[in-house]
Amino acid sequence: MTGVADDVDGVDLARYLAECRAMVLDEIRAMVPQHSRAGRVLYDLMLDYPMRDAKGLRPALCVAACRALGGPLEGALPSAAVLELYHNAFLIHDDVEDRSEKRRDALTLQRLHGVPIAVNVGDAMLALALQPLLDNMHRLDMGRALRILETVAVMARESAEGQAVELDWVRRARWDLADDDYLAMVDQKTGWYSFVAPVRIGAIIANAPAEVIAALEAFAGALGAAFQIQDDVLNLQAREADYGKEIAGDLWEGKHTLILLHALRSMGEADRARALAILDRPRPDTVDPARDDLAGRLRRVVPELAAAGHLDAAGRAALESLVEDVARTKTRDDVEWLLAQIGRHGSLGYAREVARARAAAAGAMLASWSWMKPSVHRAVLQSLVDYVVERDR
């Protein structure tokens, strides 16, 4: 941005991402009210996720789209920061909804502070995101500010709709889904806000005509699907230290992915029944497995009572089976069995191929854009085509 990496061929994507992210974090810090009596109990928590190590893909996409079309950096930064705020609010509420334990190498907000506080911190981020978009009226002009606000309204609605579809699958334990069901869901749930909205907003700021915006959106949509599928692949193959989330967390959570759908439909009937039974069980508490809940205490006390002669063998067996029946959770063996099935049916490779095809489609679109001049920003968009499917975190 600052003159660095103006060599179009050897664009340094990592540096571009890092520079965008640093500028956007400054914007976010400036948006947080100072001296509020809710500082410690709200705004400190609000800055937690954004300040954790992250890629900053959404702001970079917005900035790169804007600048590749000749738009100004300063005009794009507040909107890019709003995208990052929305992203983090969605992550917080997602982590509540999925009962996730880890996020970006640390405990999730709901594990740290409980569900009530996490829900409210997410709400507060959404509330804070509105004012900078209104300030665009003065910063840009009314027409562009209004179109950006309308994009954000659509974006928030698309995300909630996609999330509603997924939560309904979870609630009804639905696994009889086609690839297209999954792809339509992730396009809505994450693709729209993570890829389509950032480039549309960048292009609006650059005053791009409708057909240019449409071309960028098609490119971003293909990229988004590739990105999400690769995310699911990484979740199952990464080592925790590299990845920042739990390993195979998607299997522990019973998340719907292209990989799991492929494996399920490749299995014989008996294996599928076993897989569905595993997926139906809740996850155990892996952050604090020695948690002092009723099941944990009974697992300790029942053998002690038996050893001291207060309980006979039949009584012990009845109590132990009761605990395991009610408190039955997925085990490491369960998850490893699922992983083995996924390996056996080549489901990771299958998903990787779908991701590569989407990324290649995005690449072909971009290659045809004679109307976009070569620049470091175009080169960044170009480099994302490989990045989304080759990244290892």
Added chain:
Amino acid sequence: MTGVADDVDGVDLARYLAECRAMVLDEIRAMVPQHSRAGRVLYDLMLDYPMRDAKGLRPALCVAACRALGGPLEGALPSAAVLELYHNAFLIHDDVEDRSEKRRDALTLQRLHGVPIAVNVGDAMLALALQPLLDNMHRLDMGRALRILETVAVMARESAEGQAVELDWVRRARWDLADDDYLAMVDQKTGWYSFVAPVRIGAIIANAPAEVIAALEAFAGALGAAFQIQDDVLNLQAREADYGKEIAGDLWEGKHTLILLHALRSMGEADRARALAILDRPRPDTVDPARDDLAGRLRRVVPELAAAGHLDAAGRAALESLVEDVARTKTRDDVEWLLAQIGRHGSLGYAREVARARAAAAGAMLASWSWMKPSVHRAVLQSLVDYVVERDR
């Protein structure tokens, strides 16, 4: 509105509220996307709370303020509907955060569909509220539309800040609070969005000057505090059929109220210690007390094992005390003891007095407004002064 009740002295508040509510529900139904694939899994659930029987105070306040100042009804309705959407989104997230079981005579959304779906439905309502506010640009004009949007941004922030303060008290089991701590919290959490924002938005639509808006806000602020305190009073004294929430739900939930703060500081040391111990216990599952959880099953199985001779008396006592120790919840006796303390120290009467003083202050303000012509709408604002403290639901 339709010519009815134009007799200023005998204004029919119930009818005015009902007419406003009916018009606003039509607006809300029109905002919900038709033919979305998320219809059944999202939008049907979104309409649940708004369609339950409710007072519709916020839209009526917005409409009355607007029309009392000579503003148009049609210009106010979409913004009034947005206020109702925000209100219902806050209720949904509140019910998650407080683990509430009943809302408006029926189970809460989180009890019906689980926490994940309830959180997402609330998010979707907030998303849907944005577009009608943008459409105000064409319906009204840019200046007023922008000021309404800015009011909504402040409103959402104030609510989240007030909520954060209360959730922090809950988390840290803080009860050493002064009346002013409580009043500042509810002004932010509910007073701002329920009273101040509706009249400000109504006045903006009516093109009222700054000093008129300030006067209406002061009036609404006093009214809001009175309303909330009366809400807390009703919670402890109403019969369930009249009230629509659980009886003494605030005590079961351990909610901070002026009433409970007064009772706690009026108690002797021993009673206060007992009260704090009770407030510290979670609530039991009253919707489904026979729920098949581990504690419930053990309460049945342990006596059976003892009767069949698999477990001796010492073993039975050990297991029973383990269950009650871990799964200890508030009991009806606990809540009745708290109610008796509140009765003994006159805490309901105390809170009622504080509410009446606030309402009287609001009434005195309104009486001095020589710049507001007599009309049915002014009469509605006037009648709210008594209504907020005399209502029985």
